[in-house]
Amino acid sequence: MMKYLYLLLFTSILSCSKTETKTTAQKELPQQNIAILVDNSITMWAKDFEPSRIDVVKTLLKNIINHKKENQAFSIVVYSANSYILCPLTKDKNQLLSAIDKADKGIMVLKPGTNFSHGLLNGIASLDSELHNKSILLITDGNENIKSYSIDIPLNDAIRNNITINSVVMTAKDYALMPVMMDLNNKVTFDKVKVEPFDTVQISKITTKTGGKFQIFYTKKELEGFNFQKFFENTQKAKSENISSTINDAKLSKIYKEIQKTNDSLKLKFQ
Template identity: 20%
Template sequence: MSPQLVTLLLSWPEFKNPGRLWTLALLPLLVIAYFLALRLKGRTGIRYTNTAVLGAILPKQSQWRRHLAVAMSLCSLVALSMAWARPMGLERVPRERATVVVVIDSSQSMMATDVKPNRLDAAKTEAKDFINTLPDGFNVAVVSLSGSSSVRMPPSIDRAATLRAIDGIQLQDGTAIGDAIESSLSAIKQAPLGNDKKPAPGLVVMLSDGTNTTGADVAGAAAKAKSQKVPVYTIAYGKQTGYVDLDGKRERVPPDPKLLQQVSQATGGKSWSADSAGELKDVYKDVKSQVGYEEVRKERTAQYALYALAFATVAALGAVSMAARWP
């Protein structure tokens, strides 16, 4: 039996008609009846004293085959009962619509050259490659993260304009992660409604390399994103040994993965770390697998019916093997 099958059967799903699970009450009754039948059979004496003749007439019964057939029959009953109750499960399907806000840190620490040619230019290149891989129907917005975060491009399906907005991001002072989250939430509200007059789900992909230095409370902004059901996926970018020279003074600018991880966890997103352009490219591939799909509740009746058929087939083969006289 495959590990996936074992996991599925051991994990109790939700059901559309849980009242139909009353059939599972038959299971212990059948088990008791089976053991009683075994005990009664053991007490029954044989009518033939000549065991040699009896052995020639009747084939030996394999105990393990009998037990296997019964066990598989009971498993089939369990799977059929669950299928009748219409089990529900989560399935990952491609998103049809979404609004993705790409947040790029533009603070002075992004001039560090630990990532060639520097953090900001490398981040822009990989962010543009990421945007080009998103489905054409996705709206994409761009927010620059600095001491005065702003929406550089409102949600749009115009990829050329979005890429130009990324190219226009320049270095600025300060790092206000909380402000960037709030700007992202504002950008999501600007996205056009769908044909059903409902907004597309919003997601934020934030790349930053520094510690928050100013602006709104990060925890408060993350709580606001959670209340609006907007997950924030964070990328801590740069090496711990990174540094910049400001006003004739060399300052270390290591990324702060702990803070970014707290943001992603608080909003239901996911966090990554990358200290090179190559790693950032791989991270964006993971990000795409997250934002490009959604979990949808679907009925799994057919799946459980298939398992019931598999158990019943094994039980039938066991019964046939006991009835047949093999040469």
């Protein structure tokens, strides 16, 4: 009888030890802070990715959030010619999913065009200065056509703060059903338009300088089949020699204050 009691006690201790080890291992997982930047230029209404590019992105983001890991926190930024922090950094799935429902609102609210620098600066700001693994996922369907701040400013600040930038490009190979006109009742007219070839030079610079990766998708099926955890788990960091700008902290602080003013002015329009 005593032999069985000792065996039961030993099994119980071993089980507790395994549970404790597992719990400790889970606690030791480093937090991943990820800013998702969603293109809100008008071309995101294009219907080559059915029902539209932006609708496909919203469904994709909901899938990412619904399957996110416990150690992952996300923020969501929408951008076109300017940008807005739609959801601050959080692990709360409900808060993130609610924000994703509004991830196309900027198409009507933000200034028209595509400006990577403004969106990236807001993405960096949304990650705060937390000492965790930090990255940005930049989603776009076209080339940058609006200039504000030099692209080197967010890139150098990302490098300085060990923020990896990964990019997703969604575009048709030849033709797409694009929005070409909007009437006074906000009714949009679409037409078959030849797609401008995507310039990979700038996206390649944005990603490789920060230790990130980029992927181009030409179909909805390709995009939906991609494992985005590969991006989030990418821990490669940029090398310090990639920093080329001599912008000082005072000027950088002024730029971030300007970005924050944009957020403040747009807050009511996104509620």
